[in-house]
Amino acid sequence: MAVDTKTADTPSVEDREFSFSTGDYDFLRSMLKEKTGIELGPTKHNMVYARLAKRLRKLGMKTFRQYIEFIGSAEGTAELGTTLNALTTNLTKFFRENHHFEHLATTALQEIRARAVSQGRRLRIWSAGCSSGEEPYSAAITLLRAMPDIKQWDAKILATDIDTEMVRRGSEGIYPASSLEGMAPDIANKYFESYGDDKVRVVAEARNLISFKHLNLIGNWPMKGPFDVIFCRNVVIYFDKDTQRVLFDRYANLLAPGGFLYIGHSENLFGITERFKLLGRNIHRKIA
Ligand SMILES: C[S@@+](CC[C@H](N)C(=O)[O-])C[C@H]1O[C@@H](n2cnc3c(N)ncnc32)[C@H](O)[C@@H]1O
Incomplete structure (x- = not known):
């Protein structure tokens, strides 16, 4: 960690x-x-x-x-x-709360693939409050592993944070080698390359899927969506209920029908919004 x-x-x-x-x-x-x-x-x-x-x-x-x-x-x-x-508190880790990446690789991608026939091969993920990038890179690696045909898709990940230094670090994709500790060796070997002393860099194939941008979640958002999946994990713990209400309503507006929202282990939507259905383990589906 x-x-x-x-x-x-x-x-x-x-x-x-x-x-x-x-x-x-x-x-x-x-x-x-x-x-x-x-x-x-x-x-x-x-x-x-x-x-x-x-x-x-x-x-x-x-x-x-x-x-x-x-x-x-x-x-x-x-x-x-x-x-x-x-x-701001930027604590993060590759494949943190890994069940979300497992859900993305299986259920979410299966549904997105089923829709793709009528909607073109478009796939959009947003990592909102991405910190130094470990979360969106974990999502990018998940896509690369689960989608051998990804080159035939218009697949993009948007990664945003209010902290400009985190956005800069995320776009570089360079991390201490120790940040790979505990990661499955086949993932570490395939998606990271050594980068000078005790550092690694995420491979270009994964970097190219992501756009890092500075964005304040309580300000204006330039993007229109729709997103298939939004990660907003360990971000709203410090927001009051009213701020959370507005934020999750805006996420619901930007998600595709049936899209998924992943939130952090100590967060919940009880009393905040009824536009999502809890599927378990802080995975929510947009229902309205
Ligand atoms: C604890 S980190 C979580 C990182 C990642 N989502 C994870 O779960 O590993 C919280 C991030 O939310 C960002 N954040 C806090 N308030 C924000 C706001 N109003 N707009 C955008 N980002 C914000 C912080 O800068 C920080 O990088």
Whole structure:
């Protein structure tokens, strides 16, 4: 499992290098909620401090108040993007919650193939909140393995995230060799090539299936769909119910009739929407 490198060990409040008041924390917390939909909860001071302290150091600032004033100013617009990148949680892994990829390779592709006769060989998958790309690459590898005739298809995967650094890393497709630990050797050997010291790169065949784009899930979406499958896993855990309601309604609008939505292990749609039917293991089918 990848580690959350954004949060280092945090000094106690007295030893802190930068002053960080409750008011500063509350400001950053509500700004994050407003810009990304992410709700931090009242007790994440230390996490926020640890993730932003290096930015203050780099900018030569002495207090969080100064930093907050800077990101609110015209000169601080670019830094605001960096703040948001630092405060999101990007933990991910190849073939995480593998039952979704198994479902994609079997049931989902079988149904998409059956429809393909009348609708042309079009296949669209969206990895929404893709982090550094392990999720969409797992989907691409799943397609390559399950569809020997993929070249005859118009198959595309859209991978989006609000964190611009994650989008950049995803488009490169370069990972530490350790990220392949636990992966079946036939997959690791066929779909990754070594790339300098202790690094691997996803093969071009899989990279070419994916477009990585910066996109805020609570902002405007340029794409029209329809998608056959949407992955939105481990993203909405920090969104409040109203934000989730709007988001899952928009997913239903963009999914093809009968399309599939995969959500994370600790997420559910109870009381959020009735436009999906739960098939089990956080696999949902659009029904309305
Ligand atoms: C924990 S990662 C999950 C990655 C992957 N889906 C998985 O399950 O392995 C959550 C991702 O959601 C992204 N995210 C959070 N809020 C977002 C928003 N409003 N719009 C787009 N992406 C967002 C974060 O930047 C982060 O990369």
